[in-house]
Each structure stands twice: as C-alpha cells, then as structure tokens.
Amino acid sequence: MELRINNLTKEFGGFTAVDHLNLTMENGVYGLLGVNGAGKTTFMKMLCTLLTPTEGEIRCNGREIREMDGEYRKILGYLPQDFGFYPEFSVQDYLLYIAALKGLRPVVAKRRARELIEKTGLRKAAKKKMRALSGGMKRRAGIAQAMLNNPKILVLDEPTAGLDPNERIRFRNLISELAEERLVLLSTHIVSDVEYIANQILLMKGGRIVLEGEASELIDSMEEGVWSVFARKNEVSAFMKKYKVSNLKTEHDGVELRIIAGKRPARDAVLVDANLEDVFLYYFGEKAGEENAAV
Amino acid sequence: MLRFELKKIWSKRMNQGAVLLLLVIVIAGSFLAARDVKYYKEDGSSVSGIFAAGRLRREKNKWKGYVTEDVLKKVVEENKRAHDEADTADGAFIKYQGLSDLREWINSGMAGRENYDYYLCDSISTDTAATLYEKRVSLLKEEFAGQGYSKEEKEVLLRRYGEFEAPLYYGYADGWKAVLDSQYLPTLMIISIVIIGFLVSGVFSCEFQLGADSVFFSANYGRNRGVLAKVEACFAVVTVIYWAAMLLFTGLVLGMLGAQGAGLMIQTDSLNWMCMYNITFAEKWLLTMFGGYVAHLCILFFAVLVSAKSRSAVAAVTIPFALSCAPMFLGRVPFLTKAMNLFPDMLLRISTFLRDNLIYTIGGKGHGVYEILIPVYLLLALLMMPVMYAGYRRSELG
Ligand SMILES: Nc1ncnc2c1ncn2[C@@H]1O[C@H](COP(=O)(O)OP(=O)(O)O)[C@@H](O)[C@H]1O
Ligand SMILES: [Mg+2]
Numbered sequence: 001m002e003l004r005i006n007n008l009t010k011e012f013g014g015f016t017a018v019d020h021l022n023l024t025m026e027n028g029v030y031g032l033l034g035v036n037g038a039g040k041t042t043f044m045k046m047l048c049t050l051l052t053p054t055e056g057e058i059r060c061n062g063r064e065i066r067e068m069d070g071e072y073r074k075i076l077g078y079l080p081q082d083f084g085f086y087p088e089f090s091v092q093d094y095l096l097y098i099a100a101l102k103g104l105r106p107v108v109a110k111r112r113a114r115e116l117i118e119k120t121g122l123r124k125a126a127k128k129k130m131r132a133l134s135g136g137m138k139r140r141a142g143i144a145q146a147m148l149n150n151p152k153i154l155v156l157d158e159p160t161a162g163l164d165p166n167e168r169i170r171f172r173n174l175i176s177e178l179a180e181e182r183l184v185l186l187s188t189h190i191v192s193d194v195e196y197i198a199n200q201i202l203l204m205k206g207g208r209i210v211l212e213g214e215a216s217e218l219i220d221s222m223e224e225g226v227w228s229v230f231a232r233k234n235e236v237s238a239f240m241k242k243y244k245v246s247n248l249k250t251e252h253d254g255v256e257l258r259i260i261a262g263k264r265p266a267r268d269a270v271l272v273d274a275n276l277e278d279v280f281l282y283y284f285g286e287k288a289g290e291e292n293a294a295v
Numbered sequence: 296m297l298r299f300e301l302k303k304i305w306s307k308r309m310n311q312g313a314v315l316l317l318l319v320i321v322i323a324g325s326f327l328a329a330r331d332v333k334y335y336k337e338d339g340s341s342v343s344g345i346f347a348a349g350r351l352r353r354e355k356n357k358w359k360g361y362v363t364e365d366v367l368k369k370v371v372e373e374n375k376r377a378h379d380e381a382d383t384a385d386g387a388f389i390k391y392q393g394l395s396d397l398r399e400w401i402n403s404g405m406a407g408r409e410n411y412d413y414y415l416c417d418s419i420s421t422d423t424a425a426t427l428y429e430k431r432v433s434l435l436k437e438e439f440a441g442q443g444y445s446k447e448e449k450e451v452l453l454r455r456y457g458e459f460e461a462p463l464y465y466g467y468a469d470g471w472k473a474v475l476d477s478q479y480l481p482t483l484m485i486i487s488i489v490i491i492g493f494l495v496s497g498v499f500s501c502e503f504q505l506g507a508d509s510v511f512f513s514a515n516y517g518r519n520r521g522v523l524a525k526v527e528a529c530f531a532v533v534t535v536i537y538w539a540a541m542l543l544f545t546g547l548v549l550g551m552l553g554a555q556g557a558g559l560m561i562q563t564d565s566l567n568w569m570c571m572y573n574i575t576f577a578e579k580w581l582l583t584m585f586g587g588y589v590a591h592l593c594i595l596f597f598a599v600l601v602s603a604k605s606r607s608a609v610a611a612v613t614i615p616f617a618l619s620c621a622p623m624f625l626g627r628v629p630f631l632t633k634a635m636n637l638f639p640d641m642l643l644r645i646s647t648f649l650r651d652n653l654i655y656t657i658g659g660k661g662h663g664v665y666e667i668l669i670p671v672y673l674l675l676a677l678l679m680m681p682v683m684y685a686g687y688r689r690s691e692l693g
Binding site: 012045048049050051052069070073074076078080082083084085086087088089093096097098100101102103145149 | 296299302303306307501505506507508509510511512513514515516517518519520521691692693
C-alpha cells in the first residue's frame with residue numbers, strides 16, 4: 001500500500017488550511033503531530049475523499065483516489081475527530097449498519113461486529129444505546145466501525161483526545177495492535193501518543209509538513225540543546241521570557257527548569273538528552289497539548 | 296441498508312409519537328365523518344353514524360334503481376304527501392328521509408348554484424321536475440352567459456355534459472359520500488402530509504446534524520447505495536404511511552356506514568350534481584387518493600430535497616405545512632386565484648374541488664385541471680428522486 005500526496009492544497013476562502021503538501025506513505029504507523037489549527041483534520045478529510053482539494057492530488061498505488069471512488073473507500077477506515085452517531089442505535093446495530101454501508105455481506109458483518117466488540121472491550125455495552133455510552137466507549141465504538149472492513153488504510157483523527165490517562169493508554173495499545181499490515185495515519189496534538197506508537201512522525205504547522213522522520217531523527221534535527229537549570233523563584237519569569245521552557249518543576253528551595261537554547265543559558269546549566277516534547281516546543285514555539293501533563 | 300434507514304426514523308421517540316398522533320386523528324376523523332350521517336326517528340330524536348346507517352339504507356334503498364322521469368314525478372308526489380300528512384316541516388322531514396337525496400337533486404338541479412332553494416321541491420310541479428336532466432344542460436348554458444367562460448372551457452364542459460348518461464341509477468351510498476364529499480378528507484390529507492414531513496425530515500439531514508456524515512460518506516457505499524437507501528426510505532415512508540392512513544380512514548367510515556354504492560355516479564350526491572366528471576364513487580376515490588398520493592410525493596420530496604441541501608430538518612417540517620396551507624389563503628387574493636389553482640396542494644383537495652370544474656387551456660384545448668396537475672406533479676416527483684440522489688452523493692464536508 002502506497003499513498004502519494006502531490007502538492008495537496010486546500011483553501012477556505014482566502015485562507016490556506018493545507019499548503020502544497022508533498023508526502024509518500026507506506027505501511028506503518030504515521031503520527032501527524034501539530035497544534036490545533038495546523039490543518040490535520042483538513043488533510044485527513046481530503047485523504048478520506050470528504051473534501052475536494054483546491055489543488056494537487058492523492059494517489060493510492062498510482063491511482064487517483066477520487067477516480068477510484070468506491071474501490072478506494074472500500075479499503076479505507078476513518079475515525080473522525082468529531083465523531084457522531086445515531087443516538088437510538090445500540091452499539092451492535094450501529095456496527096451492523098456501518099458494515100452494510102461498507103458493503104460487508106450480512107454474515108461477514110455479524111462476525112466482524114462481534115470480533116470488534118470483543119476486541120474493543122465493548123461486550124457489556126453491545127446492546128446499550130449509543131447515547132448512553134461514555135466518551136471512551138464511544139471512541140472505542142468509533143475505532144470498531146473504522147476497522148469493520150479490515151481497512152488497508154486507517155485514518156484516525158485525534159483518537160485519544162478527551163480520554164482520561166488510563167483510557168488513553170489502553171487506546172494506544174489497541175491501536176498498536178490494529179496497526180499491523182496496514183497504513184495507519186493518526187493525528188494528535190499530544191506528543192506522548194506518537195512517541196509510543198508511531199514509527200514515523202510528521203510535524204505539521206501552518207498547513208505544511210515541516211519535518212518528518214523517526215523520533216530519533218527528529219531529536220537529532222534540533223540545532224539547539226536542552227538544558228536543565230536550577231533557579232530561584234524570582235528568576236523564573238526572566239528565563240521564561242528569554243528562552244523556550246519545556247518544563248518547570250517546583251522544589252522547596254527553587255525551581256528546576258528545562259530550557260531549549262543554543263548556548264548555555266546559565267552558568268550551572270547542565271546539558272540533558274532531548275525528547276520529543278522538546279522537539280515539539282522547538283519547532284512550534286509552544287508546548288504540546290495540555291492533557292499531556294497528565295500522562 | 297433500507298432497513299437501517301427505516302430504523303433511524305422509527306427509533307426516534309418523536310416520530311413514534313407523530314405516527315401515533317396520525318393514527319388518533321384518522322380514527323377521530325372517521326368517527327366525525329360518520330357522525331354527520333343522521334337518521335331521525337319518529338319521536339324527533341336522532342341517531343348518527345353506525346346507528347343511523349342501517350335504517351337509512353333501508354329507507355333510501357326503497358328508491359334504488361334508475362331515476363327516470365316517472366320516478367322524479369313520484370318524488371315530488373311523495374314529498375307532497377309527507378308534508379300533507381305531517382303537522383310540521385320537521386315531521387315531514389322524518390317521513391321523507393328515504394327520498395331526501397332525490398329531493399335534493401331537484402332542489403339543486405332545477406335552480407343552479409346561485410339560486411339554491413331548499414323548499415323548491417315542495418312547490419314544483421311534477422312535470423317540471425321531470426325535466427331535471429335537461430335542466431342540467433340549460434343551467435350550464437345560463438352560467439356561460441353570466442361568467443367569462445372561454446371558448447375552450449365551454450367546449451369541454453358541453454362535451455362532458457353531453458357524455459352524461461341519464462337517467463342516473465340511485466341507491467344508498469352514504470358511506471362513500473361521507474368519505475369523499477365531506478371536509479374531513481382534505482383536512483386529513485393536510486395533517487398527514489405535515490406529519491409525514493416530520494418523519495422524513497431527518498432522513499438526509501440527520502447525518503450532518505448528528506455529525507455522522509464523515510463516517511457515512513467515507514464508507515464504500517456512502518456515495519451510492521447508501522444514498523439510494525435514503526431515497527428509498529423516503530419513498531417507502533411516504534407511501535406506506537399515506538396509504539395506511541387513507542385506507543384506515545376509508546375502511547373505518549365504510550365499515551360504519553356501509554360500502555354500498557361504489558358503482559353509483561358521483562352526481563347522485565347532489566353536491567356533485569353539476570360536476571363535469573362522469574365517474575363513479577369508486578373512481579372518484581381512486582382519483583382523490585392517487586392525486587393525494589402524488590401531492591404527498593411531490594411536496595415531501597421537495598421538502599426533503601431542500602432539507603438535504605440546507606443540512607437541516609427545519610425545511611422538511613415547514614415546507615409541507617406552507618405548501619399545503621398557504622395557497623388556501625393566497626388564493627383569496629383575486630389576481631393570484633388562477634395561479635394558485637395550479638399549486639400541488641390542489642391535489643390534496645380533489646374530493647372537494649372536483650365539482651368546481653376547473654379547466655385549463657393548453658395549446659387551444661381545454662383540460663380538466665386535474666388531468667394536467669396529476670401527470671405533471673407525478674413527473675416532478677419522479678424527477679426529484681434522481682436529483683436527491685445526485686445532489687446528496689456529492690456532498691462536501693467542510
Ligand atoms: N470548513 C472550513 N471553512 C473555513 N475554515 C476552515 C474550515 N475547516 C477548517 N478551517 C480552518 O483551517 C484551519 C485548519 O483546521 P483543521 O484542519 O481543523 O486543523 P487541526 O485539525 O490541525 O486542528 C483552521 O484554521 C480552521 O479554522
Ligand atoms: Mg483537527
């Protein structure tokens with residue numbers, strides 16, 4: 001499976017949400033990392049033929065996906081960011097309906113729905129109405145519907161947003177499990193999500209992919225160092241103004257700061273190993289999603 | 296997939312409530328329609344509906360048969376005798392209930408629409424009454440002199456009147472009259488179209504409203520068979536609910552009042568005496584019901600189309616209401632009357648408007664308005680199905 005994206009662009013009015021994207025993806029897990037508004041959802045909607053590109057094209061094994069029409073959608077699974085459903089349907093009905101919509105024969109649909117209900121841990125909720133499910137359960141039903149047709153291309157838009165830390169870890173494991181033998185693209189604004197499950201990381205900013213590679217490559221690409229500095233409380237704001245600070249840890253006699261800087265920011269600063277969080281801050285100039293702090 | 300589309304509709308509490316409401320209205324409407332049929336007993340008290348049907352049938356069927364000149368003379372004589380024997384007008388009425396229909400033929404058939412006189416039959420001579428069928432044509436010609444009938448309109452009316460076969464065969468048909476010639480049926484049709492509009496309002500728009508659109512359109516059949524299932528669901532709901540409501544209404548009324556008289560000409564109901572359509576009650580029922588069905592399809596498909604485009608159910612709820620009611624009021628504005636006669640809501644009111652003999656001229660030839668409206672709106676309704684399909688399957692999700 002190969003997806004080749006050429007010059008992909010989407011404009012809304014005069015605003016360019018996705019800006020001449022060029023990218024090739026093969027089987028494996030791709031983590032699309034970017035702040036809110038970076039254009040991740042817009043990009044994914046084009047991948048799922050929901051939006052027509054203003055310019056450029058997407059080719060699947062050489063063929064334009066919109067021309068492939070049903071043939072392409074047949075191998076596609078999509079978990080949208082804002083995922084809606086039919087409130088009066090039970091989880092099972094919902095999955096059977098989407099299975100029919102995906103063209104599965106009734107016998108196959110029943111079997112797949114049962115398997116996925118099992119796999120996503122929804123067995124107890126299978127007969128429950130969708131409106132009665134918790135946020136995490138809904139998300140699991142969402143991933144189950146995306147997997148019904150055993151897609152070769154799986155697109156997950158912010159699959160972990162809004163989940164509590166435990167749910168998020170379980171969810172990551174589930175995704176890792178499902179990721180074999182297919183192309184998975186998952187977007188997030190939470191660094192730790194991709195750190196664990198993505199082989200390839202795509203950093204998206206202002207509608208462009210500014211950097212791509214494995215985590216270690218991304219870390220190596222930083223041209224500044226990461227420093228640990230111990231400072232008194234009244235010095236903190238001065239540091240914050242001057243440098244990118246990726247972490248603050250308050251101790252009883254001061255504050256430990258994690259600072260990204262080209263030169264040693266203070267006399268007693270110690271050079272430490274960079275991680276993806278630092279990369280994120282380095283390229284985006286702001287910290288990754290807040291929920292991140294919880295994990 | 297059709298099954299799931301129907302399930303989406305039916306699983307909503309509001310929709311179940313709407314269907315229940317329609318059911319209650321149909322049942323209530325059929326009782327009201329039947330209640331208008333009354334029989335007066337000797338002591339002056341009256342019974343109605345199912346309790347009146349048997350006695351009225353017996354009384355009226357005494358006159359069953361071809362109403363020839365001799366029968367018409369006999370009507371006048373019997374009417375006179377009833378008046379002579381009774382002390383009061385009410386007392387007389389109780390006696391001539393069996394011939395009350397035929398008495399009305401004479402009242403309305405000898406005087407014309409404008410000069411209707413309830414007591415005409417009491418004073419008319421037997422020989423004059425015998426000219427009833429000829430009078431029908433001469434009344435028409437009188438109308439021609441008064442109002443601005445076009446050449447084509449006159450031609451159509453005269454031809455249809457010429458095709459009218461006298462004498463008429465008379466018999467008890469109060470069940471059919473209650474179904475077709477009361478005000479309840481048009482009202483019921485308006486209620487049914489509004490309620491069905493409510494049911495189908497979400498078929499297309501709900502995907503957007505619920506945010507289920509992304510999954511829907513990115514699925515294999517999301518831009519073909521899945522959409523087709525929605526069109527089918529609309530068609531199925533309109534068809535099933537409409538016919539269920541109408542058959543239930545008809546069945547209940549006929550069940551209470553009797554189904555006899557289906558093969559009688561509609562002119563045997565004096566309300567329709569001047570009607571130019573030479574058809575039986577059963578044929579009028581088919582015409583009315585089929586016309587109503589076409590109106591339902593057309594108006595509701597249009598409503599669904601707008602709601603699919605606007606991605607909101609509001610249009611589908613309001614359009615049926617607006618299209619079935621507004622023309623009634625707008626039609627009162629004189630210069631709009633003619634145009635309003637071409638609105639699809641006319642098809643909801645065939646049962647009452649048929650007797651107005653509305654004629655439209657196309658290419659120098661006059662046609663009954665329904666001979667134009669039914670095929671045109673049927674065609675429109677059928678055309679809207681592919682439009683719904685084609686429009687929806689190309690949805691962009693910004
Ligand atoms: N339908 C739309 N019309 C106008 N602007 C839009 C539309 N969809 C997205 N945008 C804009 O495009 C930008 C990228 O949005 P999005 O793709 O949702 O980003 P992300 O998923 O990375 O948070 C945002 O600034 C957003 O406001
Ligand atoms: Mg997004």
